[in-house]
Amino acid sequence: MPWPKSIQENNQRFIINENLTVSIDGEDPKRLQHAVTSFLRRLSNRSGVFLSHGFAVPLSDEEQAPIQISYQKSAELIIEDDESYQLDVESNKVRLVAHTDVGAIRGLETLLQLLTNNDSEYYLPGVSISDAPRFVxxxxxxxxxxxxxxxxxxxxxxxxxxxxxxxxxxxxxxxxxxxxxxxxxxxxxxxxxxxxxxxxxxxxxxxxxxxxxxxxxxxxxxxxxxxxxxxxxxxxxxxxxxxxxxxxxxxxxxxxxxxxxxxxxxxxxxxxxxxxxxxxxxxxxxxxxxxxxxxxxxxxxxxxxxxxxxxxxxxxxxxxxxxxxxxxxxxxxxxxxxxxxxxxxxxxxxxxxxxxxxxxxxxxxxxxxxxxxxxxxxxxxxxxxxxxxxxxxxxxxxxxxxxxxxxxxxxxxxxxxxxxxxxxxxxxxxxxxxxxxxxxxxxxxxxxxxxxxxxxxxxxxxxxxxxxxxxxxxxGITHIRNKNVILRNLSNNQDISALEVLSNVCEPLKIYSRNEGGTEYKTFSPFTLFADACNVDAKDALKFKQVVKNYTISLSEEHKSDVISLLETWAKNHKAFQKMDKNPKLALLESLSYNLSEVSKFLLKSIQNEKISKKDMQNFKTQLETLKQPFADVELVIANDMENLFEALK
The missing domain is CATH 3.20.20.80 (Glycosidases)
Structure with missing residues (x-):
C-alpha cells in the first residue's frame, strides 16, 4: 500500500539470509544510504535474521550485491520530480532502478512490504513491478x-x-x-x-x-x-x-x-x-x-x-x-x-x-x-x-x-x-x-x-x-499502544479488559459534534478521556456489521455462531466492568456498559429462540434507544446493527 501501477509474478523466491547486502549506484547517495540503513534495520527486525552487513556496501565489480539499487540523479524536491521506479525480484537478484533517488526510496518501501515467510524462512516473492504516482x-x-x-x-x-x-x-x-x-x-x-x-x-x-x-x-x-x-x-x-x-x-x-x-x-x-x-x-x-x-x-x-x-x-x-x-x-x-x-x-x-x-x-x-x-x-x-x-x-x-x-x-x-x-x-x-x-x-x-x-x-x-x-x-507511530495508556489512566491502572471491550464498539462523535460550537473543550482541557481512547472504524463494530449481514442473508449455523460469540462477549462484559473501582470518569460509562449487556442478552435469547416476555421486549426497546444516544462524547456504533439483527429475527 499504495498498490503499484503494474505488478507481475514470476514464481521465484528471493531468500533472506545473513549474506544479504545492498549496493547503491548513483550520485550523492546520502538519501539512499539513509533509506537503505532503515530498510535493513526493519528487514532484520521483522525477520530475525542476523545480517552480516547493516549498511549499504560500496559498489564493486568484484562482488555484486544481491540487492542492487541504481538511479540517475538526486531529486530537487519540486513538483516536477520523477518518483517512478522499476523493481525486479528474482531468485538470486533484486534490481531497483529509478530516475531519481526519491524514486528509489519509494521502491525500497515497496520491497519491504513484499517480505513474507513460511515456517522455515523469510523471503521476497518474485515479482516485476513498474510503478509511478498518479498525483505529484x-x-x-x-x-x-x-x-x-x-x-x-x-x-x-x-x-x-x-x-x-x-x-x-x-x-x-x-x-x-x-x-x-x-x-x-x-x-x-x-x-x-x-x-x-x-x-x-x-x-x-x-x-x-x-x-x-x-x-x-x-x-x-x-x-x-x-x-x-x-x-x-x-x-x-x-x-x-x-x-x-x-x-x-x-x-x-x-x-x-x-x-x-x-x-x-x-x-x-x-x-x-x-x-x-x-x-x-x-x-x-x-x-x-x-x-x-x-x-x-x-x-x-x-x-x-x-x-x-x-x-x-x-x-x-x-x-x-x-x-x-x-x-x-x-x-x-x-x-x-x-x-x-x-x-x-x-x-x-x-x-x-x-x-x-x-x-x-x-x-x-x-x-x-x-x-x-x-x-x-x-x-x-x-x-x-x-x-x-x-x-x-x-x-x-x-x-x-x-x-x-x-x-x-x-x-x-x-x-x-x-x-x-x-x-x-x-x-x-x-x-x-x-x-x-x-x-x-x-x-x-x-x-x-x-x-x-x-x-x-x-x-x-x-x-x-x-x-x-x-x-x-x-x-514509531503510537496509535495502537497509546490506547491502553489512556485506558489505564481512566481506570487508575486497573484491569482494563472491560474498557477495551467497550472501546472496540465505540467511536468518537463525528463531524465536530464532539466539540460543537468549540466551547466544550479548551486547549488545556483533558484529552485522556474515553473518547480519546476510541478510534474511527472500531474493530469489533466492523466485525459485527459483517457477521450480522452474513447471518441475515444465509441464516446458516456457522454465521449464527459468529453472531452469538460477539453477543456473549458484550453480555458478560458488564460484570467485569462492575468489578472495577469506580471514579468519576468511569461512572460516565456505567449506563453504556449496562445497556449494552442487557440488549446483548435479549438478542441472545432471540437468536436462540428462548421465550421472551412483554417486559423483556419493552426493556429491550428502551435500552436500545438509550444506546443510540451519545455517551461521554462517543457513539455506540453497533446500535443500528443490533436493531437490524432484531428485525431479521422477528
Missing amino acids: WRGLMIDVSRHFHPIDVIKRNLDAMASVKMNVFHWHLTDDQGFRIESKTYPKLHKLASDGLYYTQEQIKEIVEYASILGIRVIPEFDVPGHATAILTAYPELGSKPRATYKIERFSGVFDPTLDPTNEAVYVFLENLFTEIAPLFPDSYFHIGGDENEGKHWDANEDIQKFKREHNLATNHDLQTYFNIRLEQILNKLDKKLVGWDEIMTPNIPKTAIIHSWRGEHEGLPKGGTLIEAAKKGYNTILSNGFYIDRMESVVKHYLTEPIGNIELTPEERKRILGGEVTMWSELVTPLTIDSRIWPRTAAIAERLWSPKEVTDIDNMLKRLEVINYRLEEV
Whole structure:
C-alpha cells in the first residue's frame, strides 16, 4: 500500500539470509544510504535474521550485491520530480532502478512490504513491478497551533508518511491559539503568543532536513489575515479593531480578530517576518491560509470602509483580494509562490498561486467544487475536501473520495490538479492521541493519491490496511499502544479488559459534534478521556456489521455462531466492568456498559429462540434507544446493527 501501477509474478523466491547486502549506484547517495540503513534495520527486525552487513556496501565489480539499487540523479524536491521506479525480484537478484533517488526510496518501501515467510524462512516473492504516482502532490497537513506537537511527533509522522509514499508535509504554524515558530525579528511573537511552546529556528531546519532525507517537501503555513489572534496578542497595533487588546484564544472556532489590510505597517511587518522565515523552508511554495475571514472587525471600522470606497473595493472579499495580491508581491520577491485556501481564488490572483480546495460542491461552482473550478480557470490546485480526517469519519468514505471523478478535463486542466492533502486539525488532539487520528486512515488516502484511479476495491484495501496498521508501529507511530495508556489512566491502572471491550464498539462523535460550537473543550482541557481512547472504524463494530449481514442473508449455523460469540462477549462484559473501582470518569460509562449487556442478552435469547416476555421486549426497546444516544462524547456504533439483527429475527 499504495498498490503499484503494474505488478507481475514470476514464481521465484528471493531468500533472506545473513549474506544479504545492498549496493547503491548513483550520485550523492546520502538519501539512499539513509533509506537503505532503515530498510535493513526493519528487514532484520521483522525477520530475525542476523545480517552480516547493516549498511549499504560500496559498489564493486568484484562482488555484486544481491540487492542492487541504481538511479540517475538526486531529486530537487519540486513538483516536477520523477518518483517512478522499476523493481525486479528474482531468485538470486533484486534490481531497483529509478530516475531519481526519491524514486528509489519509494521502491525500497515497496520491497519491504513484499517480505513474507513460511515456517522455515523469510523471503521476497518474485515479482516485476513498474510503478509511478498518479498525483505529484500527496500531502499531510498537521496543525501545531491549536495543540503544539514537539519535533519527535513530527519526525515519526514524517517516517510514516514516507512508508506510504507521501511527499508533502504542510506545517500549519500559526492560528488563533498560538504562534509556533521563533522570530528574531519580532520576538514578541514567540514570547507572548505561544505559551512557551514553539519551534526554534534550528529545530525548523532540523525537521526540513529530516524530511528532505525522506524525499518529503515542507510547506509552511502562516494564516492571515484572519485566524490572527495570536499575532495580534503580540502586536495589537496591526489589528482591525482600534485600541483593542487581544489574548491567545483557548476555544475552537472562527474568531473576529483580523489584520488590517489598509494599514501599511501590516505589510512592513509581514515582509520583514517572511524575509526572516522563508529561507528556513527551501520549497518554492508558501501557504498564507486566507480562509474563514468573516470581516466583522472590517465592517465595524469606518477607516477601513472609507479605504474600500476610495479603492473601489465593493466587498470584504475584494478587500482580502487586495491584501492577498500585496502578499503575493512580497513572496514573489522572496522567490516563493503563494498557496492559499480556496477563498483566495478571485480573478486578480496570479495564476502562479496554488488553490487549496477545502470546500466541496456548492452553489455557484461547477461539478467537482473549487478544485475543478480552479483547474478550469488556469490555477494549479490541490484537494483536501474529503480528506479531513479530524472529522472522524470512516476510512471507506475517505478512500472513495475521487479527486477528479468522471469530470471531463483537457490534458492541460488535468495536469493542473496536482493532488491532495490529508488535514489534521488539532483542536481535539495532543501528542498522546494525534497518531491515532492520523493513522491508519491516511495510508488509504495515500493510496488514493498514488495508485491508478481504478484501484478502488474496498475489501482488498481493508485487508491490506490491517497489515499496514500494525506495521506503522515499526516506524514509531503510537496509535495502537497509546490506547491502553489512556485506558489505564481512566481506570487508575486497573484491569482494563472491560474498557477495551467497550472501546472496540465505540467511536468518537463525528463531524465536530464532539466539540460543537468549540466551547466544550479548551486547549488545556483533558484529552485522556474515553473518547480519546476510541478510534474511527472500531474493530469489533466492523466485525459485527459483517457477521450480522452474513447471518441475515444465509441464516446458516456457522454465521449464527459468529453472531452469538460477539453477543456473549458484550453480555458478560458488564460484570467485569462492575468489578472495577469506580471514579468519576468511569461512572460516565456505567449506563453504556449496562445497556449494552442487557440488549446483548435479549438478542441472545432471540437468536436462540428462548421465550421472551412483554417486559423483556419493552426493556429491550428502551435500552436500545438509550444506546443510540451519545455517551461521554462517543457513539455506540453497533446500535443500528443490533436493531437490524432484531428485525431479521422477528
